[in-house]
Amino acid sequence: MNVQELVLKLNDIDAVKLGEFKLKSGIISPIYIDLRVTVSSPQLLASIAEMMYQKVYCSGTAQGKPSLVCGVPYTALPIATGMSIAHDIPMVVRRKEAKAYGTKQLIEGRFKEGDNVLVVEDLVTSGASVLETVRDLNSVGLTVTDVVVLLDRQQGARETLEKNGLRLHSVFTMEELINTLIESGKLAGKTLDLVKAFLEANRNVTVPAPAPAPVVVASNKRFEERAKIAVNPMATKLFNLMASKKTNLAVAADLTNKQEILNLAESIGSEICVLKTHIDIIEDYDQTFISALEAIASKHNFLIFEDRKFADIGNTVKYQFENGVYQISKWAHMVTVHGVAGSAIIEGFKDGLKQNGSGLLLLAQMSSKGSMCVGEYTNQMIEMANNNKEQVMGLICQERLQSMTDNLVLMTPGVQFNSTGDKMGQQYNTPEYIIKEKNTDIIIVGRGIYQNSQPKTEAIKYRAASWNAYESKNFN
Template sequence: MENEIEKIVLKLNEIDAVKLGEFKLKSGIISPIYIDLRVTVSEPKLLSLIGDFMYKRVYNDSNSGNKPKLLCGVPYTALPIATAMSVQNDIPMVIRRKEAKAYGTKQLIEGRFKEGDNVLVIEDLVTSGASVLETVRDLKSVGLTVTDVVVLLDRQQGAKQELEKNGLRLHSVFTMEQLIDTLIKAGKLVGPQLELVQKFLDANRQVVVPVQPTTPQPVKSHLSFQERSQLANCNKMAQKLFRLMSEKKSNLAVAADLTTKAEVLKLADAIGSEIVVLKTHVDIISDYDEDFVKQLKALSEKHKFLIFEDRKFADIGNTVKYQYQSGVYKISEWSDMVTVHAVAGPGIIDSFKDSVLQKECGLLMLAQMSSKGSLCVGEYTQQVVEMAKQNQDCVMGFICQERLSNMPEHFVLMTPGVQLNNTADTLGQQYNTPDYIVQEKSTDVIIVGRGIYQSQDPKSEAHKYRTIAWDSYEKRLSK
């Protein structure tokens, strides 16, 4: 066994998978040694050897009867190892996506499986065990069972203990200490480099890297809009919208992405009785003037809907303040809610506070977007939600694709990219059905654009969307 470990370690060193220098690990620790196993994809014989050795590390002749039903590699470096192991041992795989796609099967776990199947999780190396726990969490969410995890390298910084706390057995081919000893014996690590690495090992051998909280998961909301209006007393516009939805029995917003004021006003008058929000892009209206705003406000009062200017403010605070209050459009004088990006940091919200609170306007933070390849994901989305929580008097809710567990019930969730047919356009816009968005993703307001304003009869089409979305909301409550 020692000869096989030595063979793998020296081959990894030969292909430059063992790197010396200064590297920041995912855990945040600065290390003088970094193991980059991604290069093994270019070494099929080595990849095959690693897969075989890792499998035998868990399942030898004495416990061959406990072989797993499925294999799953932690994305992405471990996927080639898992594939090699699957082919060598004729064991099926499943693949865990880092994020479920908003189109196609929309599955987080891909492959054929049934509830209760035992899965061997495969990782290249572990420090804290956080990536492994994320994968295990998602496997368990679809009813799969995980008891064992196998890795090539254990950096000996808390992963084994952390996984044991979660009922998982960790099997490693070799530890960081064994890797270093092998390189020293082979004369591959000498002089100042050896001293630096040895000091790092001595300093960190007993250091346990804490596992950071995982990404919040989608959850269902079973409170009614009326109940949530009572929770939203910290934000007057959120409260107003919840009450309006309950009163009109509608959770439909229409995006009036039209380029003349006559088109926008005609659409607003036709569909006003069906909607709770009309979303505008005022800067695409070619003949905009103050009279347009007066007429739009009159229609909003006539039909009882709110005006949402989808400006997507994203500049520094001082600039945003002028964009909102001044200029040609004077958005602050007529809009009930506006969208804000978080890329500029929390200061962008501060620039709205005085005017927003005075007028009772609401900010909608862009937590997720419906366009293909959007960067509004993961850590960015989490930071947006936390920023909103710190500014609940100004922020009324989110533009998002799903309700996450860290989104409090008093925030309104609005989802664009909705059509009766879940297709896509040529510019990256992806669509989901009203039923899927409201029932499965538990958002509150569906935003429909072309599916209504490009139809032959916008009013009847709006009524159709309104009915489906409201029925989906009532079904969600009844579950």
């Protein structure tokens, strides 16, 4: 099959689409090549894989077989698989995010440091997706010199990849595709004019270098040492409480009946450092509930964490925090805050925080599947915390990253001994994994305890597991 025949076959299966499409680079294109449909045409898919292999290794630009092949997730995975099978080349798979169970690997498969990987992609515009895959392959000691794609959109990817020491091989370019469609009468008139104008205006799509893969680090200071360097008074109090009570277990009391919450708090209070509430889901809420909960917290020496997740402008959150039915600032030792409104949101809390020395917990990462609290958002939340240490006591996160300082308390939700997750996107990790491998400070357990018929017994197990994991760390 030659390039012209391939283009027409792709057009026949509706892989070539005309209209208005947003590309990964963010630009709007009047033409879109959707190679995902090729998985329903096995012979065509096999031909594509072969043409791409031949382009690299039978054109004289590269010598011999690569050690491994790796498809950029997800469209290129079937192509890479076809190439792997046809030429007996081992394959590795790059996950978009490391799984939180099993081997917990970002790169799956058998390989050794120094192996050369041929990266396979369906098409390139800016080259951003390829660079992200190369970054993760490099992070485990693999090398990449060549990248093969079916289509080069001729919008800057080749130049970008070359600057990063990568050779780009393409079976055909956007110009060749368009010429084939014109010659066959598939592209004409105003649509053709739009496509040509678009390509001319977008010859180079600049792409920033991908962010380095997050690096998980360990704190080498014990809680009592970190209490001395904490700026927020509630962070100091919590560090000291954990050290003296010997518990880094928080329990999420996500119950809707006030007496059930009070019973749970009384039962497990001796085992926890923090009880987390969602005050607005309590169906029979009244002020007597708060008084009773405060009494239990004082009796058993734990703090109250209202998981309100404030996310509005400063003036609005001031009222939400201090006023209304719940008057959260008067009793909550800590509350959660989203950063979508920017750092100005913290101004809305300043007066209320002074009432009982409370602290803010910024949501840097979440435990739900598909969470958008990743990448630059996470970095911005860490920066916001570091710039507002008097108000911010810590972060809700899934791992300790390099820029998370020791004066911040790191709390991690989504913890269970059973790490299978639920049907609504919640993902679970074990206490040992969170404390020892992800190096955060406090595990937050919900259903694993309050849905158990013996919550006190279960809380004792979680407390022991998380505290033992903490004690097993290497401290100065």
